[in-house]
Amino acid sequence: MQNISFLTQIFLSILIGIGALSHIVKPTFAQSASLTITPPVTEILLSPNKKLVHSFTVHNQGETLKLSANLHKIMPTDSWGHTMVDPTPLDESSIPLIIGIENADIKLGEPFTVNSGQSQQIVLSITAANVDLPVDTYLGLVFQQFVDNPPDSPQIPGITALILVTLTPDGALPLSLEIADFDLPAVHDSAQILTFTPKIKNASSIMVRPAGVLEVVSPKGKLVHSQELFPHLVLGNSERTLTARAKDSSIPLSWQASKLALGPYKIRLKVMSPGGTKLEEVERVVWILPIRAIIITALLSITILIALIRFRSHKLYY
Numbered sequence: 001m002q003n004i005s006f007l008t009q010i011f012l013s014i015l016i017g018i019g020a021l022s023h024i025v026k027p028t029f030a031q032s033a034s035l036t037i038t039p040p041v042t043e044i045l046l047s048p049n050k051k052l053v054h055s056f057t058v059h060n061q062g063e064t065l066k067l068s069a070n071l072h073k074i075m076p077t078d079s080w081g082h083t084m085v086d087p088t089p090l091d092e093s094s095i096p097l098i099i100g101i102e103n104a105d106i107k108l109g110e111p112f113t114v115n116s117g118q119s120q121q122i123v124l125s126i127t128a129a130n131v132d133l134p135v136d137t138y139l140g141l142v143f144q145q146f147v148d149n150p151p152d153s154p155q156i157p158g159i160t161a162l163i164l165v166t167l168t169p170d171g172a173l174p175l176s177l178e179i180a181d182f183d184l185p186a187v188h189d190s191a192q193i194l195t196f197t198p199k200i201k202n203a204s205s206i207m208v209r210p211a212g213v214l215e216v217v218s219p220k221g222k223l224v225h226s227q228e229l230f231p232h233l234v235l236g237n238s239e240r241t242l243t244a245r246a247k248d249s250s251i252p253l254s255w256q257a258s259k260l261a262l263g264p265y266k267i268r269l270k271v272m273s274p275g276g277t278k279l280e281e282v283e284r285v286v287w288i289l290p291i292r293a294i295i296i297t298a299l300l301s302i303t304i305l306i307a308l309i310r311f312r313s314h315k316l317y318y
Helices: 002-024 030-034 291-317
Strands: 035-038 041-046 051-060 065-076 083-085 097-101 112-114 119-128 135-145 158-167 177-180 187-189 193-196 199-202 211-217 223-228 238-241 244-246 249-251 253-256 263-272 278-289
Touching: 035 135, 035 158, 041 051, 041 119, 051 065, 051 158, 065 158, 083 135, 112 119, 119 158, 177 263, 177 278, 187 291, 193 263, 211 253, 223 244, 223 253
Parallel strands: 041 158, 187 278
Antiparallel strands: 035 051, 051 119, 065 083, 065 112, 065 135, 097 119, 135 158, 177 199, 193 253, 199 238, 211 223, 211 263, 244 249, 263 278
């Protein structure tokens, strides 16, 4: 009876917890899931005083919606390529760009209607200011459901197209990359997969899409493993976790040693510019040992030795 009462208390606690969470979670507009935008990311290289016109298309696969579009600053939030949108609409005086909307019937921040199953194109003109040094600007074109009387702290979901602009007076881009968090164990079991999670730190204010390769060299100097790095975009003054290229997607960097692997292996990580110039190279040495096999062999040896000792003692007794 005490066990039944205890289980009943746990069940009631779970129900109360679920009920409390239902009051904490804020409602969202289900219609936002029906919106898509193309292109989702636009990278622009622009010279001073030059103008570029670019279009974005928002597609509505749900019910008819009244939307608004605004420009916001964005910033990287972690080493996996995630970004955060500044909730305050852009103050254009804070960036070296002049951005205008070419649509005759749509203005930024004002509502427009996209019918069910229809699309709306937004055309932006981007004019670069006169700058002496390369500089980046990261913006998001945010589409949200238009609300006539928004709450005090609006939590209105939307969809964002990233606009990443680099201004360069002479086409030259400063690159300052550093490999970090490439700390490997001194000894590794050959039966286990060795996984790598290095990061590339971009100390410059200019975004870059570096290339590179991970190589494993045997004690005899033979290349036994190679993985091409996925060309992730690294925004200025941020870092990115490096992964391997697998067709058009990325996978973790890893290496499975052969069963016969034994000795010091060199793990070499090379990072290059998009043009192939080597920017950074780091090498680590890891001793590969059949640790699991050694442990199993040692246990078997000890077991056999104990059995032999007991057998001999039993034989001498008789």
